[in-house]
Amino acid sequence: MSGLWTPGSGDPAEPASQPESRLGEMAPDEPAATPEEVAAVRELHDRLAATPVADVIVNHAIGIWQLALVHLGVVTPPDESGRRPAPDLASAGLAIDALAVLVDGLTERLGEGEEMLRDALQQVQMLYVEIADAQP
Numbered sequence: 001m002s003g004l005w006t007p008g009s010g011d012p013a014e015p016a017s018q019p020e021s022r023l024g025e026m027a028p029d030e031p032a033a034t035p036e037e038v039a040a041v042r043e044l045h046d047r048l049a050a051t052p053v054a055d056v057i058v059n060h061a062i063g064i065w066q067l068a069l070v071h072l073g074v075v076t077p078p079d080e081s082g083r084r085p086a087p088d089l090a091s092a093g094l095a096i097d098a099l100a101v102l103v104d105g106l107t108e109r110l111g112e113g114e115e116m117l118r119d120a121l122q123q124v125q126m127l128y129v130e131i132a133d134a135q136p
Helices: 035-050 053-072 089-105 113-134
Strands: none
Touching: 053 089, 053 113, 089 113
């Protein structure tokens, strides 16, 4: 498949070749789920289904933004000597690119969180350039 599958654009990718374990179905080496575990999963799924999808995606995008900041070394507290962690530009760049894919790819579909995510993306991109330029 050569692109992102979207509803109405054709068949999604073929299912994975390995069997998946499903709630209520036992894999050969897995113990059966207890009624309490099944009820907890159902409750979690009900709460998730009641939450607007855009809100969930925005929440995950914020986590990716935070991941980029961690790898840039700007949000982790300094150690005992007052040193901040060295930036991992490759990892930070991957997180920033992932955030950009979400924000740019879901234009006008993220609701109220879109403007905030665009600002966060722009700020972390500028911070990345600033930190990368300061590297020896």
